[in-house]
Amino acid sequence: MRIGLDVGGTKTDAVAVDDTGTIIGRVRQATGWGPDAVARTIVEAVAALGRVPGVDASAFRSVGVGIPGQVEPGTTRVLHAVNLGVDELDLDTAIGSALALPVRVENDVKAAALGAHALHGGSGTMAYLNLGTGIAAGIVVDGDLWRGARGAAGEVGHISVDPGGPRCRCGQRGCIEAFAGGAAIAERWAVPGSLPVRDVFDAADAGNPHARTLRAGLARGVAAAVRILVLTADVDIVILGGGISALGDRLMADVSAELSASAQASSFLRSLRLDERVELLPAGSPAAALGAALVGASLDTEGALARG
Amino acid sequence: MRIGLDVGGTKTDAVAVDDTGTIIGRVRQATGWGPDAVARTIVEAVAALGRVPGVDASAFRSVGVGIPGQVEPGTTRVLHAVNLGVDELDLDTAIGSALALPVRVENDVKAAALGAHALHGGSGTMAYLNLGTGIAAGIVVDGDLWRGARGAAGEVGHISVDPGGPRCRCGQRGCIEAFAGGAAIAERWAVPGSLPVRDVFDAADAGNPHARTLRAGLARGVAAAVRILVLTADVDIVILGGGISALGDRLMADVSAELSASAQASSFLRSLRLDERVELLPAGSPAAALGAALVGASLDTEGALARG
Structure with missing residues (x-):
């Protein structure tokens, strides 16, 4: 049995996965702030999983952690997980001995991509496009992450699609993330609120012109990333x-409206049937935690489980 | 020994490649117009290769053809090779029996990508960006073409990077191909000449403002494709x-100037060192014909030669 955890800025989602890739237990709890509290959150979530009826903690074989930060390739070291208050954290050192299990770590978007691919049937070529504070994608081919040459694969958020577009925090103009990233939209909306993108949608529905511009930009950015x-x-x-x-x-x-409009303008785009190729991850999906479990599983099966 | 041919709109480049992947003979000749003449060109080029000193025609084992058109996956059928006057042509039927050799066919950009990868050492991940009448790329990973799910991999020419940019023949605005494709530049330059893009560069050097705009657009389009x-x-x-x-x-x-400017604006782009990652295929490179030979070689070695 493998454990997977998706450590998010507010909540940590943890699952126990059996050898067939089926989730047999799931717990969610608040994520602590800073390296020590993050490590404690993980250890506590694993312990909580062991108490779920039907889950046998003695059968746990590996722990995979998806985390919103840079993961140094081939290590368990996390850098710049700013939403967790973590500048640097070696998770194997922090939790490996407490759990007495092998630990593997992956960037959260890449872990979610693996999990979404598995939930989608586990074959073929898929991109998981994460629309969060920033925008990034994970590309999965037959169960394996497309890592690229230097770790920049899927960084579509910083592709400019409009030289006259808004300035991106990366320094360019008109990046997809400047149109569609949650942080960029909140900054341009500039109205306090806990769910600024939802507020923008509501205000756009109510006819606010600034909100309509921001909302249209979000759709443009997402459609550009899909193309x-x-x-x-x-x-x-x-x-x-x-x-x-x-x-x-x-x-x-x-x-869909944005993709349909470009398909109407271009027979080439129309032939690609893009609107039929975009799907939404269901709310509450365990994709990221499941993907993390698959990352952990690759420790002892060299990816056989991940590849289905 | 394997034969590879790059059938271009004006010239056909043919090479004979030994089992180590080394080119041991090369001939070039004018390409005929229309399906029958294209087939004849290929048969004649193979015969001419057999007359090259040091090349033994009795050792020929396969023929690979790179051709500027759509190739029906898994077949030797070429569609819409408009620059050759070919609407439809099954090359195995047309030349297979005349040559008494197995034939394999690949799109010319994909063949050139394979050849460029082999000439570059044959390992790692590379994109070959073809700047011709249109713009398209071939992506090669460790000697294998990245084909994608439905055959659109590398079609970066039809990604829009400026909603206010010139109208593309595909119907969109601001496609990379509308900025950087030879046909689009020639159409917007609208001055008769056999080498319109070179004419644009010369006129830009002489201070012509329209030419300077077109020339700047070409660099912008290429840099966008690289990013x-x-x-x-x-x-x-x-x-x-x-x-x-x-x-x-x-x-x-x-x-390079375009990539440097964006690296100056964005520390993220700067970290990618894009200007150091772009190279020019040397003039007269046999990449496309070599790649076609590798495609043909995969017939009897299942890609072992292609993977070096």
């Missing part, structure tokens, strides 16, 4: 996830 | 080839 992922890597399916995807059908309707 | 290939697929190297790459250092200087 880029298909026209470059030719993924079969693009699955939308991340905090902004909680807007559900309201978001999908905008993105 | 997209690295930020999506994270290829280690982007090699520029195709007719427009004959501009050599004049083109590279413009593209």
Whole structure:
């Protein structure tokens, strides 16, 4: 049995997965702030999983952790997980001995991509497009992450699609993330609120012109990312996830309208049937935690489970 | 010994490659117009290779053909090779029995990508960006073409990078191909000449403002394609080839300046060192014909030669 954890800025989602890849236990709890509290959160979540009826803690064989930060390739070292208050943390050192289990760590978007691919049937080519504070994608081919040459694969958020577009925090103008990233939208909306992107949608529905511009920009950015992922890597399916995807059908309707408009303008785009290739990760999906479990599983099975 | 042919709109480049992947003979000849003449060109080029000193025609084992058209997956059928006057042509039927050799066919950009990868050492992840009448890329990973789910991998020419940009023949605005494709530049330059892109460069050097706009657009389009290939697929190297790459250092200087400007604006882009990752295919490179030979070789070695 493998454990997978998706350590998010507010909540940690933990699952226990059996050898067939089926989730047999799941717990969620608040994430602590800073390296010590994050490590404690993970250890406590694993212990809580062991108390779930039907889950046998003595059968745990590996722990995979998906975390919103840079993971040094081939290590368990996390850098710059700013939303967790973590500048640097070696998770094997921090939790490996407490759990007495092998630990593997992966960036949360990449882990979610693996999990979304497994939930989607585990075959073919897929991109998982994470719409959160920032925008990034994970590309999965037959159960394996496309890592690229230097770790920048899927960084579509910082592709500029409009030289006259808004300034991105990366320094460029018109990046996809400057249009569609949660932080960029909140900054341009500049109205306090706990769910600024939802507020923008509501205000746009009420006719606020600034909100309508921001909302249209979000759809433009997401549609541009979908086109880029298909026209470059030719993924079969693009699955939308991340905090902004909680807007559900309201978001999908905008993105579909944007993709339909470009398909009407271009017979080439029309032939790609992009609107049929975009799907929304269901709310509450355990994709990220499941993907983390698959990352951990690769420790003892060399990816056989991950590849289904 | 394997034969590879790059059938171009004006010339056909043919090479004989030994089992170590070394080119031991090369001939070039004019390409005929229309299906029958194209088939005859290929048969004659193979015969001419057999007359090259040191090349033993009785040792020929396969023929690979790179051709500027759509190749029906898994077949030897070419569709819409408009620059050759070919609407439809099954090359195995047309030349297989005349040559008494197994035939394999690949799109010319994909063949050139395979060949450029082999000439570059045959390992790692590379994109070959073809700057010709249109713009398209081939992505190669450890000697194998990245084909994608539905055959659209590398179609970066039809990604829009400016909603206010010129109208593309595909129907969108601001496609990379509308900025950097030879046909689009020639159409907007609208001055008769056999080498319109070179004419644009010369006129820009002489201060013509319209030419300067077009020339700047070419560099912008190429730089955008490089960024997209690295930020999506994270290829280690982007090699520029195709007719427009004959501009050599004049083109590279413009593209490098464009990449440097964006690196200055964005620390994220700066960290990717894009200007060090772009290379020009040398003039007269046999990459496309070599790649076609590798495609043919996969017939009897299942890609072992192609993977070096």
